[in-house]
Each structure stands twice: as structure tokens, then as C-alpha cells.
Amino acid sequence: xxxxxxxxxxxxxxxxxxxxxxxxxxxxxxxxxxxxxxxxxxxxxxxxxxxxxxxxxxxxxxxxxxxxxxxxxxxxxxxxxxxxxxxxxxxxxxxxxxxxxxxxxxxxxxxxxxxxxxxxxxxxxxxxxxxxxxxxxxxxxxxxxxxxxxx
Amino acid sequence: xxxxxxxxxxxxxxxxxxxxxxxxxxxxxxxxxxxxxxxxxxxxxxxxxxxxxxxxxxxxxxxx
Numbered sequence: 001x002x003x004x005x006x007x008x009x010x011x012x013x014x015x016x017x018x019x020x021x022x023x024x025x026x027x028x029x030x031x032x033x034x035x036x037x038x039x040x041x042x043x044x045x046x047x048x049x050x051x052x053x054x055x056x057x058x059x060x061x062x063x064x065x066x067x068x069x070x071x072x073x074x075x076x077x078x079x080x081x082x083x084x085x086x087x088x089x090x091x092x093x094x095x096x097x098x099x100x101x102x103x104x105x106x107x108x109x110x111x112x113x114x115x116x117x118x119x120x121x122x123x124x125x126x127x128x129x130x131x132x133x134x135x136x137x138x139x140x141x142x143x144x145x146x147x148x149x150x151x
Numbered sequence: 152x153x154x155x156x157x158x159x160x161x162x163x164x165x166x167x168x169x170x171x172x173x174x175x176x177x178x179x180x181x182x183x184x185x186x187x188x189x190x191x192x193x194x195x196x197x198x199x200x201x202x203x204x205x206x207x208x209x210x211x212x213x214x215x
Contacts, residue, residue: 009171016176033179035189039196042209046192048185057177059184079168090212092205094192098184124202131202142195146205149212 003113005075014087017080018052023067030073031059032080034093044092044144045084049077074109078117085121085147092146103141110143111136121145 006019017032029052034045050059081093097103110123114136117123124131125140134143179185 005168007169007171009173009176011174011176012172016179017170018176031179033182033185035180035185037189037193037196039193040200042201042206044192044196044201046189048188050184052179059179059182079170083168083170090209092201094196096188096192096195098188122204122208124204126199129199131199133204142199144202144205146208149208 003075004072005079006072008076008079008083010080010083014084017083019076021065021067021069021073023065023069025065025067028063028065028067029054030076032077034084034088036091037094044094045088047077047081047093047095050098070105071109071112074105075113077106078109078113081145082117082120085145089147092144094142094144096142100141104139106143107140110134117145120148122148 006021008017008019010017015034019030021028021030031048031050031052033048035048036043036045038044048059051063051065053060053063084093085091095106097106107125110117114123114134123134123143123145125134125138126132126142126144127138127140131144132138134140
């Protein structure tokens with residue numbers, strides 16, 4: 001994945017990532033975390049992503065950065081998915097935005113980077129409650145990605 | 152003079168991207184936003200389940 005992206009910092013557990021968005025609104029710290037959940041005896045990891053507020057020490061999920069670096073951020077999040085699944089190759093990642101607009105953003109990010117992503121991951125989108133292989137120009141309400149065997 | 156071992160971030164190169172490893176990052180596991188998102192994902196997954204292809208891949212891996 002050779003597109004422009006931010007330098008990512010990660011814990012050695014491959015579960016916690018952060019980076020700093022840089023743009024007209026300054027430097028904004030972004031946090032990505034992967035946490036395990038279990039449904040019907042099957043474990044998956046939920047991707048959480050948001051702006052980190054250093055004053056409150058909490059994610060600010062209402063913040064809209066407008067730092068004019070959307071594509072760079074989406075590539076950076078995609079890099080974290082690749083890194084996470086490298087550490088946990090058997091685990092699927094569930095991705096859903098906190099609002100429909102943010103889910104659409106993830107969809108744009110996946111679409112824009114699909115040629116690189118699909119070399120190592122299988123990506124599905126959920127539409128009307130049904131999981132289908134991800135296709136560009138189709139609207140989904142959630143996504144699931146997992147490592148292809150032997151990648 | 153005391154010499155205290157510092158946890159110095161190191162660089163890890165993976166394919167064509169480099170990630171800095173830093174275990175001093177804050178633990179955000181209990182952040183209300185992430186907790187809420189995690190619980191919402193469980194509800195969603197309970198309702199709609201997993202992609203059929205993932206279940207098949209998983210079954211194949213478990214059988215190996």
C-alpha cells in the first residue's frame with residue numbers, strides 16, 4: 001500500500017494504534033483500537049476509531065476534524081487493519097461507523113484501496129441484513145474483513 | 152548514578168509500511184466510546200450473524 005498515509009504507532013499487542021492527523025486545523029490525535037467480542041461462540045474483533053482528546057482522556061465521537069486529509073486517514077486506518085490481521089490472522093474484523101455518514105466513509109476508504117486490500121483480505125459488506133462480497137458503488141451498513149489463507 | 156531502563160519505542164517494518172511500537176500508549180479499553188461501540192457491534196452481530204464464507208473458511212482452518 002504505497003499511498004500517502006500517517007506514521008502509525010502501535011502497542012506490541014497489535015490491538016492499539018494511534019497517529020496524528022495534520023492539516024489546517026492543526027494536529028489531531030486519532031486512536032484505533034481492536035477489541036475482542038464473542039457471538040455464538042465465535043470471536044471477532046470490533047474496530048473502534050475516533051479523535052482522542054488529550055484533555056479529557058476520552059474519545060470525542062462528535063468531533064468533525066475537517067483537516068482536509070480524509071483519504072490519508074482512511075489509508076492509515078486500512079494499514080492498521082492489515083497490521084492487526086497480521087498479528088491475528090484467524091480473526092475477523094467488524095467495522096461499522098458510529099453514524100451512517102461515517103460508515104459511508106469507511107466504504108469509500110475500502111473502495112479506494114480495494115486493489116491492495118483484496119490481495120490479503122476477504123472483505124464483505126452487509127446490506128439489508130445480508131452479508132455479500134464487497135463491491136464498489138454499493139452501499140453497506142457494516143463490513144467484515146478477514147485474512148485470506150496463506151497471506 | 153542510577154540508570155533506569157527506559158521503554159524506548161522501536162520501529163517495526165512490515166512490508167512497505169513501518170509502524171512504531173510503543174507500549175507506553177494509554178490503555179483505551181475502558182473508553183466509553185469504545186465500550187459503547189463494542190456492545191453495539193455485539194447486538195448487530197447477534198442479529199445478523201457472520202458471513203457464510205467466513206464460517207466456511209473458519210471451519211476449514213479448524214479442520215486442518
